[in-house]
Amino acid sequence: MEVAVSQKALKYALETAFSHLESVARGFNNDGRALGSKLRTRSRSMPALMFDTGLLPTLTFLWAKAGDETYKKVYGLLEKEEQPQAKGELGGKEKRAPSLEELSYALYLYGVLKFLCHNGILSTDSVADPKSAIESLVRSGINNVMASLRLLEPYLVELKKLCEAAYEEEKE
Incomplete structure (x- = not known):
């Protein structure tokens, strides 16, 4: 069982760190x-935040x-292959492009929501809408939320290792 969980975690971490990142870039x-x-910075800091605050x-x-x-643009790009609109195509409204940070x-x-979806914790619709995902987890109860966090741990660890191996630290 443990090997299967680790292999699944590695598979999804590879997708997030490389395939999804390249598509978004x-x-x-x-x-x-x-x-x-x-992403390397996120992968280093978020696990501690998850285990400290929940x-x-x-x-x-x-x-x-x-x-x-x-988030909706990233989701649309990765799930539906929708290309983000160029500034001139926004019907007169000039919107700025998302920052690398965002x-x-x-x-x-x-990546987190998709991993929870693939493991049966969240519905596919929940990945499209973070509000829906959060509400679904709240309704599921504290035991399910704690189990979800434990299920995420191998994914978070693998993502961190891959990002540390593949990408340089941010320049300040």
Whole structure:
């Protein structure tokens, strides 16, 4: 059982750290290495936050830092292959492009929600909407939330190791 969980965690960590990151970097015309450095920072700090404050407060923190609009764009890109709109295509409204920081939080949140979905904790619809995911976890009760956190641990560890191996530390 333990080996299967670790292999599944590694599979999804590989997707987040490489496939999804490259898709997001390309989709938003960003440097994959710079986004990787940001994701590396997230992967180093978020597990401690999850185990110190809990899964639900960490999910709300990630969602707040990513921003709802950025998360929806990242989700659309990864799930539906929707390309983000260029500034000139926004119907006269000039919206700024998401920062690398926002993209890294959105990518990390997406990875966590997707992993919980693939393990039967969340529905597919919950991955599309962080509010729905958080509400679903709240309704499921404290025991399920604690079990979800334990289930996430191998994924978080593998993601951290991969990001540390593949990407440089952020330059300050």
